[in-house]
Amino acid sequence: MIVNLAERPGASDPAALSGAGPQPQTGIGSGISIRDAVKRYGSFAAADHISLDIRPGEFVTLLGPSGSGKTTLLNLLAGFQQLNAGEILVDGKAIHNVPVHKRGFGMVFQSYALFPNMTVAQNVAFPMRMAGLDRATSDRRVHETLEMMRLTEHAQKMPSEMSGGQQQRVAIARSIVMRPRVVLMDEPLSALDRRLRESIQIEIREIHRTIGSTFLFVTHDQSEALTMSDRIAVMDAGKIIQVDTPDEIYRRPRNRFVASFIGESNLVEAEILRREGGALTLRTRTGHQFRAESRDEVTGRNVTVLVRPERLRLHETAMPGSIPARVRSALFLGEVLRIEVELDSGEVMLVRCPDRAGQVLPDPGSEVHVSWGAEDGWVLA
Amino acid sequence: MTDVPADALTAPRRSLRQRLSNPALLLLPAFAFLAFIYVQPLIDLMMTSVEGEPWYADLARVFSTPLYFDSLIRTMQIALTVALLCALFGYPAALLIQRTRGVTQMLVATAIILPYFIAILIRTYAWMVLLGRNGPINKVAVWLGIFDEPLGLLFNRGAVLLGMTAVLLPIMVLSIYSSLTRVDPALKRAAMANGAGPLAAFWRVLLPLTLPGVGAGFLLVFVQALGFFITPTLLGGPGDMMFAMHITQQADSVTGEGFLQALAVVLLVITLVTVAIAGRLLGFEFIWGGTRASPAPKPAKAVERTPRRGLSATVADTVGWPLLRMVSGLQARWGAWTVRLMGGFIVAMLVIPIVVVMIISFSKASYLTFPPPAYSLRWYEKFFSDSNWMDAFWNSLGIACLSAGISVSLGATAAMGIVRSTIKYKSTVMLLLVSPMIVPPVVLGLSLYSLFLKFELVGTYLGLAAAHSIGGIPIVVVIVAAALQGVDRQLEQGAAVHGASPLTVFRTVTLPAIAPGLGAAVFFAFLHSFDELVLTLFLSSPRMKTLPLMLWGDINYQLNPVLAVVSTLEVLLVVGGIILARPVLTRRAGAN
Structure with a gap:
C-alpha cells in the first residue's frame, strides 16, 4: 500500500451527531x-x-x-x-x-x-x-x-x-x-x-x-x-x-448548491438502477455500480451523488466495488493528505485521508483505486 | 535636508547625482518665488509699520483712533456673525447633499458648490441686482402687498451679512459635508439599533463626530470674512465700513507712510493669531480641507482629552438632552423635512441670484429691472463691440494663462517635492506653501505695491500674473498633492523593477495617474487669476484694465446690463470647466 488508507470512523456513531449546541x-x-x-x-x-x-x-x-x-x-x-x-x-x-x-x-x-x-x-x-x-x-x-x-x-x-x-x-x-x-x-x-x-x-x-x-x-x-x-x-x-x-x-445537503457551498465535495453523475426506500443502487457513466442514500423525494433516473472527500478510500489494488483512478496531485496539509485523482471517465475526485504514522504521499501518475461505502454517497435532489 | 551626524558616520557618502535626485529639491523653485514675491514684501510691510518713533507709534494710532478701532470691532462682529450664519445654514445644506441620492444629489451638490467658483465680485453684483429697487425681491414683495412701495434693501448691515454669508457659505458646506462623509454610516444604524431615535442619533453621534468639520468651516469663514473687501464695499452703507476697506481708502489718499502699513499689519496679525489658535485645536490641515495626519492617539493625549469630553458631554446632557426629550415626541419625518426645507432654501439662495443675472443679461431695457420688459441680445452686442471691454477681456485672458502657467509649474513641482521627499517638518512646509490662502488680499496687495514700484512691474502682464500666482500656487499644491497621494507607489515600483528609468516611470505611470488632477489645477489657477480683483486694484495701472477691474468700475458708477453679460459669460466658463473637471472632483469625493 502506498498510503495507509484510513478506516473511516463509523458514520452512525451517535457521538458524531452531537453538532447541535446545548x-x-x-x-x-x-x-x-x-x-x-x-x-x-x-x-x-x-x-x-x-x-x-x-x-x-x-x-x-x-x-x-x-x-x-x-x-x-x-x-x-x-x-x-x-x-x-x-x-x-x-x-x-x-x-x-x-x-x-x-x-x-x-x-x-x-x-x-x-x-x-x-x-x-x-x-x-x-x-x-x-x-x-x-x-x-x-x-x-x-x-x-x-x-x-x-x-x-x-x-x-x-x-x-x-x-x-x-x-x-x-x-x-x-x-x-x-x-x-x-x-x-x-x-x-x-x-x-x-x-x-x-x-x-x-x-x-x-x-x-x-x-x-x-x-x-x-x-x-x-x-x-x-x-x-x-x-x-x-x-x-x-x-x-x-x-x-x-x-x-x-x-445531507438538499441540492448541488448547498453541497458545494459547504465543505469540499465530489459530485458524481450517475443513473439509478434500483431503489429500496432511501437506499439506492446506482451506476456511473463508466459502468461502475455503487450504493448511496437519498431523501425519499428524489425522482428521475439521472442524479448527482455527493461523496465528501474524507469519506473516500484509496486502495493500491482493486477491491470489490472500487473504481480505478490515476493520481493527479498529492499534498501534505498537516492533519490530512489531500490527493486528487482522475477517473477513467475524466472526472476528478478529491480524497482527504487523515495523517498517520508511516504514511507516504503517492506519486502523481500512479494507479490507485477509489471506493466508498453505501452510507457515504448522498443523492442530491 | 539636514544630515544627522550619526547618519553621516554610518551611511556611505551619497554621490552628487543622488543628492540632485532628492525630491526635496523640487520645493526650491516655489520657495524662491514665494520668498521673493510673498514673504519678503510682507516682512517689508511689517518693518515699515514699526519705523515710527517710538516703534509702536503707528500701531498705537490704529487702536487709539476711534474710527479705526470701532471698525476693527465691527469687522470682528460681522465676521463672527457671518461665520455663525454659515454654520447654521451650512449644516442642513450639507445634510441635504448627504441624504439625497443619484441625480438629485448631483444637482444639489452642484448648486451649492458651483457658486464657490464664480467670482465674489459677480456673486455680490447678483445680490445687488436681486435687492435693488427694481429687483425681483422688491417686485414680489410689492405684488404680494408686503411693502407698499419698493424699499431700499441695499447699503445696510443686513445686506452685508446676507451677501457675505451667501458668498462664503459653500466653504462651510464643503467642510461639513466632508466630515459627514467620513462618519461610518453604520454608526447611525448602530445608534438606532440601540434605541436612539433619529434626533437622538443626530445629537449623540452625528453632531459630535462632525463638530471638527463645523469648527474648521467656521474658522475658514471667519478668517476670510475678516479680510473681506468687495462685498461690504458694494452692499454696505457708510456705517458698515470693514477694516480692509479702510486700508484701501488710506492707500488711495496716501497719508503718512507707516500708518497705512500699521493698519495692514493689525489685520494680518489678527488673522494669523486666529489661524494659529485654530491650528492648535484642529490641526493646520483645516486650511486646505485636509484631516489631521496622525489619527493614532498617544496615551498621554487620551488623558489630556478626558476633561474636554467631560465638559461637552455635560453640556449635551444638561442642556441638549432635556430639549431633545421634549421634541422627541415629534414624528421622525419632521426632522427630514426640516433638512429638506432649510437645505432647499440654501440652494435657492445660492442659485437664484445667478439665474436672475443670467436672465437680465438678455434684457432689452437700458437699466436694471426684473423681470425684463423684453428680451434682446443688445448687451451682448455691446460687450463684444466695445473695445474697452474686449481689451480688458484679452488682458485678463493673457494674464490668467500666464499666471496659470507659473502656478502650475511651480506648484506641481512643489507638490511632488512635498509628497515624495522624506524631509522633516512636512506639515510646516505645506503650511508655508498654502498660507497665502489665508492672508487677506488687501494686505498682500499693499505689501506688493512697493516691490512692484521698485522693479517697475506695476501694470505689466508679468507682474500681475506673478502676483496672482501667489494665490494660485496653494490651489495647485493642494490639488496635485492629493492626486499624487492617490498614485499607487507599487505601480511605480513595478515599472522601475521592470527596467523603466525614473523619467520613464514618471511619464508612463505617474503623469497619467495625476493628469486629471493637473488639469483641474490648471483650470482653478486660471480661474483664480481671471477673477482676481483686490491685488489687481493695487498693482494695475490706468492703462492696464482687466475684466474684474472694468466690472468694479462699472458697478460703482453705472449698474447696466453689460455687467450681467460678463457675469453670464463667467458662469458659462465656470460651468464648462466644472463639467470638464467633474470626473476628478467626484473621484476625490468618492475616495471617502
Whole structure:
C-alpha cells in the first residue's frame, strides 16, 4: 500500500451527531417568524418569498455567498429596510410598524460601529441611556457586562485605542447589555484574523448560552456557521435553500448548491438502477455500480451523488466495488493528505485521508483505486 | 535636508547625482518665488509699520483712533456673525447633499458648490441686482402687498451679512459635508439599533463626530470674512465700513507712510493669531480641507482629552438632552423635512441670484429691472463691440494663462517635492506653501505695491500674473498633492523593477495617474487669476484694465446690463470647466 488508507470512523456513531449546541438555560429569547417576506430593489428581489421560523433562544445562522440576501433579511428584521410583501412576527406580533429604535434588539455590525466620540463604557451604556434607565442601574449593568466580556480594565479607553478584536468585544457587549430578546449579528468576525475569529466564536456561543436570547447570525464563512449554529439557513439568490442543523446541512445537503457551498465535495453523475426506500443502487457513466442514500423525494433516473472527500478510500489494488483512478496531485496539509485523482471517465475526485504514522504521499501518475461505502454517497435532489 | 551626524558616520557618502535626485529639491523653485514675491514684501510691510518713533507709534494710532478701532470691532462682529450664519445654514445644506441620492444629489451638490467658483465680485453684483429697487425681491414683495412701495434693501448691515454669508457659505458646506462623509454610516444604524431615535442619533453621534468639520468651516469663514473687501464695499452703507476697506481708502489718499502699513499689519496679525489658535485645536490641515495626519492617539493625549469630553458631554446632557426629550415626541419625518426645507432654501439662495443675472443679461431695457420688459441680445452686442471691454477681456485672458502657467509649474513641482521627499517638518512646509490662502488680499496687495514700484512691474502682464500666482500656487499644491497621494507607489515600483528609468516611470505611470488632477489645477489657477480683483486694484495701472477691474468700475458708477453679460459669460466658463473637471472632483469625493 502506498498510503495507509484510513478506516473511516463509523458514520452512525451517535457521538458524531452531537453538532447541535446545548440548549439555552434561561428563556428570554423571542420566537421569530418570517412569513413570505419579499424585498425588491427595482426588478431585483433581494428577499424572494422567504419563510423561516426561529424558536425562542435558538442560534440561527444565515449563510450564503455575497448578494444571496442574508444581510437584507437581517436588515429587514432590524428595521433598516421595509418589506414589500409578507410579514415578520416577533413573539407572534407583526413588527413592520415598529421603528428601528423601538424594536429593542441588540445588533453587532461588521465594522463594529462603535461611537468614536465615546469611551468603551459610554458605548456600552448607550442603549440604556436611550432607554432612559437611571444612572445606577446603567452603571451596574455596564460593569457586569464589561466583566463578562473581560473588558473591565478598558472601560475608560476610546475605541480607537483598542485592537480590532477588543473593539468587536465592546460591540458585542453593547449589543447584549440590555439583555435583548433578539441579538442580530452582521458578519461580526469577518474583519478579524483566523485565530481571533475562532476564540470570539466560542465566546459568542458562551454568551448565547448564558443570556438565552435568540441569536441571528449572518456569515459567508461556512466553517463559522458549522461551529456556532443550532441551525443554519443556507441562502442563495434571495431564497432560503435549506434550514437544518449543521450536521444535516453538511451530510445531507438538499441540492448541488448547498453541497458545494459547504465543505469540499465530489459530485458524481450517475443513473439509478434500483431503489429500496432511501437506499439506492446506482451506476456511473463508466459502468461502475455503487450504493448511496437519498431523501425519499428524489425522482428521475439521472442524479448527482455527493461523496465528501474524507469519506473516500484509496486502495493500491482493486477491491470489490472500487473504481480505478490515476493520481493527479498529492499534498501534505498537516492533519490530512489531500490527493486528487482522475477517473477513467475524466472526472476528478478529491480524497482527504487523515495523517498517520508511516504514511507516504503517492506519486502523481500512479494507479490507485477509489471506493466508498453505501452510507457515504448522498443523492442530491 | 539636514544630515544627522550619526547618519553621516554610518551611511556611505551619497554621490552628487543622488543628492540632485532628492525630491526635496523640487520645493526650491516655489520657495524662491514665494520668498521673493510673498514673504519678503510682507516682512517689508511689517518693518515699515514699526519705523515710527517710538516703534509702536503707528500701531498705537490704529487702536487709539476711534474710527479705526470701532471698525476693527465691527469687522470682528460681522465676521463672527457671518461665520455663525454659515454654520447654521451650512449644516442642513450639507445634510441635504448627504441624504439625497443619484441625480438629485448631483444637482444639489452642484448648486451649492458651483457658486464657490464664480467670482465674489459677480456673486455680490447678483445680490445687488436681486435687492435693488427694481429687483425681483422688491417686485414680489410689492405684488404680494408686503411693502407698499419698493424699499431700499441695499447699503445696510443686513445686506452685508446676507451677501457675505451667501458668498462664503459653500466653504462651510464643503467642510461639513466632508466630515459627514467620513462618519461610518453604520454608526447611525448602530445608534438606532440601540434605541436612539433619529434626533437622538443626530445629537449623540452625528453632531459630535462632525463638530471638527463645523469648527474648521467656521474658522475658514471667519478668517476670510475678516479680510473681506468687495462685498461690504458694494452692499454696505457708510456705517458698515470693514477694516480692509479702510486700508484701501488710506492707500488711495496716501497719508503718512507707516500708518497705512500699521493698519495692514493689525489685520494680518489678527488673522494669523486666529489661524494659529485654530491650528492648535484642529490641526493646520483645516486650511486646505485636509484631516489631521496622525489619527493614532498617544496615551498621554487620551488623558489630556478626558476633561474636554467631560465638559461637552455635560453640556449635551444638561442642556441638549432635556430639549431633545421634549421634541422627541415629534414624528421622525419632521426632522427630514426640516433638512429638506432649510437645505432647499440654501440652494435657492445660492442659485437664484445667478439665474436672475443670467436672465437680465438678455434684457432689452437700458437699466436694471426684473423681470425684463423684453428680451434682446443688445448687451451682448455691446460687450463684444466695445473695445474697452474686449481689451480688458484679452488682458485678463493673457494674464490668467500666464499666471496659470507659473502656478502650475511651480506648484506641481512643489507638490511632488512635498509628497515624495522624506524631509522633516512636512506639515510646516505645506503650511508655508498654502498660507497665502489665508492672508487677506488687501494686505498682500499693499505689501506688493512697493516691490512692484521698485522693479517697475506695476501694470505689466508679468507682474500681475506673478502676483496672482501667489494665490494660485496653494490651489495647485493642494490639488496635485492629493492626486499624487492617490498614485499607487507599487505601480511605480513595478515599472522601475521592470527596467523603466525614473523619467520613464514618471511619464508612463505617474503623469497619467495625476493628469486629471493637473488639469483641474490648471483650470482653478486660471480661474483664480481671471477673477482676481483686490491685488489687481493695487498693482494695475490706468492703462492696464482687466475684466474684474472694468466690472468694479462699472458697478460703482453705472449698474447696466453689460455687467450681467460678463457675469453670464463667467458662469458659462465656470460651468464648462466644472463639467470638464467633474470626473476628478467626484473621484476625490468618492475616495471617502
